[in-house]
Structure formats: structure tokens, C-alpha cells
Amino acid sequence: MADHPTAAIIGAGSSGIAAAKALHERGIPFDCFEASDRVGGNWVFGNRNGMSSAYRRLRINTSRDRMAYADFPMPRSLPDYPHHTQIAAYFEAYVDHFGFRDRIRFETTVRHARRRDDGVWELTLGDGSVERFDALLVANGHHWDARWPEPMFPGHETFAGVQMHAHDYRDSDIFAGRRVLVLGMGNSAMDIAAEASDVAERTFLAARRGAWIVPKYLFGRPVDQMPNDPRLPLALRMKAFELMLRLRVGRPERYGLPRPDHAFGQAHPTLSGRILDCLRQGAITPKPNIARLDGEEVEFADGSRERVDVVVYCTGYRISFPFFDADLVSAPGNRIGLFRRALHPDIPNLYFVALVQPLGATMPIAEAQAQWIADELRGEYARPARADMLRDIAAEDAAMRRRYVASPRHTIQIDFDDYLRDLERERRAGAARARAVGFPLPVPARAAAGDSVRA
């Protein structure tokens, strides 16, 4: 154990705790830094870190059994799509079950992460103290830095109503008796428009492009539990799913929504059990994109105008790393080139956990990545040569650009089952490489071993 590199984890949300658990059970010394006073990140409603985007009635939209960590099933007593309080309690139970709570340093923000010339990471904490580690795992989440429309719509500075981002939405009481406009076709827009329609005088849903809307259940089963065999070609699976959607739900145009300009699977899935009913019942009025804001009114791309009291921009999030100098690591346009979405090809002791947008749940991905990272920290995995990683990253990026609608929301997409299968193959290939070179400890900072323990 003394020979293992020391590691720091930034964040104890669902990704950071998966990483902490893997390092804990694999005997790698680590500290996990968490800005908040509890684990769970986004799933802690009103989290004191100010970073949670959860609203009072939020439920997961990936089903219980798909979202659970592989070695810690959610209780069968929970519903298919539990409430955020149940999810937050599940993460707390995970930490206690595997017994690593004492490795999490709560209310400790990492303000700055600097990599010295010898590879050692120097972390500056909220109180100004500096600590050093051989390896850094980043699990700071990517759904907290609100992305407002870019550019903002003409007239936004003088608009008479309220303008807010989905990140700041908590409860529908703010919509009571008001005329509400929700912009976007992602999952935030679906939930918030449906909640608004319960209490608002009018609810409008504006979109710049259509989306295939997937109900939470198909044939009585949670939709993400439908058969999805990664051995079958992806295009065939997507086509089959689109056909099933058309048969069970009908085309989005039947609900007054714009016709999608893409096939199913070429955009991140929009799931909603309620939105289609709300549209058909007239509780929500669909609109094209906003053209401009004008005093108390909003003008839409088709020239129609409506008086609006509140605009909710459900326009997504930026990937941000406030603790890195931008010339070291950043994600302009939400793009960041990582090998299999986790390993930095040029900084061998820097890892990202669940910096992905899966067609499926995030937690089992974090769990698998964490075990893979632990393999490397123990010398049981040797990564491919840099040139091979760069080729792999470029090929993956090209495939994503070919497949998905061009949008900053489609830069870190993965297919859940396919990704997990490919990662397992890569772990095996890397284990063979490690065997061939005698199980090297991978972290360059070993040269400075005397300096690489916690201060």
C-alpha cells in the first residue's frame, strides 16, 4: 500500500463517491474533497453548495435498476423512478455501507489545482492551505453551470417579466396565475413546463428544433429496461426504437411540436411521462423559437406574440473546472478530448469521472470508470501509447459529430451498454500491456515520492 500513489478526488456527488469507494476497496490512499456538508451533489435539494439543479418534485428519469451501482442495488421498496430525496438517501447509504465516510473531507472546497513540473498536484483549499497528491480525480459534475441562450435574445435587457434559468427553478408556486414561457426540448424543459401547467394561467413551450419524446414506460416496463443488445448494430437498434415510438406514441407533430430534424438516437433522449398529455389537453401551448423579447411580450419565430410574465431558459449547462487554469484544462464549447471520456492523454495523473452524457444512467458508468482508474493507479493497467489514444479520441469525436445534432449538449455522449462493454475490453487489453511491462506504477510523481504524501 505504501507504494501506491496518493490520490485526491474533487467532489462527493454520485461520481465522486463511486471513485472513493473504488480507491478505498483497492487500497489506494486518497482524500475526497467535498464543498458541501453531505454527499449527493445535484441530488441534494437546496444543497448548500449552491450547485444543485434539483427541484422540489424532481424524480429520476433513468429507472431505479438502471441507475443503481452494480454492487449496491436500490431497495425494491423504491418506485421505478424514485424522488430526489430517496436518491440522496441512497447515496448516503452507499457511503456508510462501504465504510469510507471518514475519507471525505466535507465543507472543503478545492479552489485551485496546479500541476508542478514534476507532476505532483498541489491543491489549494478553501482555507488557503495547500496539499499535495500524486493523482487527481475530477468529479465536480457538469450540470450546475447554467448555459443561457447564446447570444441572448434581442430585447432581453428591457423585458418587463422575469427571466430565469432551469438551474434556479425549485418550485412551481412561482408560476401560480402567471403566463409562463419555457424554452428548450430537453428534460428540464419537459419537467418544468409540465409543473408550470398545473398552476399557471398559460404555459408555452418554445423550441428551436423538435425532439422525439419518450414516455417513461413502454409495454408496462421502464423504457430504459427495454432489450438493448450492444452486439446488434446501433443504427438498427435506434431505428427499431423509433418505429416502436411511432407506433406507441405517434409522431411529435401530432402533439403540435416541431417535426424533429433528426432520427431517434441523434439527440440526447427527452423523456417525459406527462408532457404529451399536457400538450393534447391544451394545458401547454407549443411555440417555435423565441425571436425577441419586447416589453411585456415575446415574439416567436413565426411572428406570433404572447404576453409573458416569466421566461424559463432550459438551455442546458456548461462543462466548467473553476479550479484549473484554463491553459491547463478547459472545455470550450463543452469539448474536452479524453481517452474513453476519462483519461487525459497528455496529463497521465489526471482523471475525470462520469464526465459523460449517457443514453442511460450516470452512476454505473462512474463506478466502472473508477475501477478502471484504480487499475492504473495500482499498476494493473497500462494505457495505450499517446498517439493511439489521440487516434481513438479523434475517431470517437468524429463519430459523435456525424451522429448527433450539432449542439454543445452533444459533446460527451455515450451509449450506456456499448460503453461499458468497450471499457471492459479496454481494461483487459491494458492489463495485458501492464503484464508485458511488469506492472509499472503509472504516476510520474513517484519520482518525487517523498514529497507526494499529504501535507
Ligand SMILES: Cc1cc2nc3c(=O)[nH]c(=O)nc-3n(C[C@H](O)[C@H](O)[C@H](O)COP(=O)(O)OP(=O)(O)OC[C@H]3O[C@@H](n4cnc5c(N)ncnc54)[C@H](O)[C@@H]3O)c2cc1C
Ligand atoms: C435536473 C437533473 C436531473 C437529472 N436526472 C438524472 C437521472 O435521472 N439519471 C442520471 O443518471 N442522471 C441525471 N442527471 C445528471 C446528473 O449530472 C447526475 O445524476 C449526477 O448528479 C452526476 O453526479 P456527479 O457526482 O458527477 O455531479 P454532481 O451531482 O454535480 O456532484 C458534484 C459534487 O462535486 C462537488 N464539488 C464541485 N466542485 C468542487 C470543488 N471545487 N471542491 C470541492 N467539491 C466540489 C459538489 O459540491 C458536488 O457535491 C440529472 C441532472 C439534472 C440537472
Ligand SMILES: NC(=O)c1ccc[n+]([C@@H]2O[C@H](COP(=O)([O-])OP(=O)(O)OC[C@H]3O[C@@H](n4cnc5c(N)ncnc54)[C@H](OP(=O)(O)O)[C@@H]3O)[C@@H](O)[C@H]2O)c1
Ligand atoms: N427528471 C430528470 O431526471 C431530469 C430533469 C431535467 C434534466 N435532466 C438531465 O439534466 C441534463 C440537462 O438537461 P437540460 O434539459 O437542462 O439541458 P439540455 O439537455 O442541454 O437541453 C437544452 C435544450 O435547450 C435548447 N437550447 C439551447 N440553447 C438554445 C437557444 N439559444 N435557443 C433555443 N433553444 C436552445 C437545446 O436545443 P438544441 O438541441 O437545439 O441544442 C435543448 O433542447 C440532462 O442530462 C438531462 O437528462 C434530467
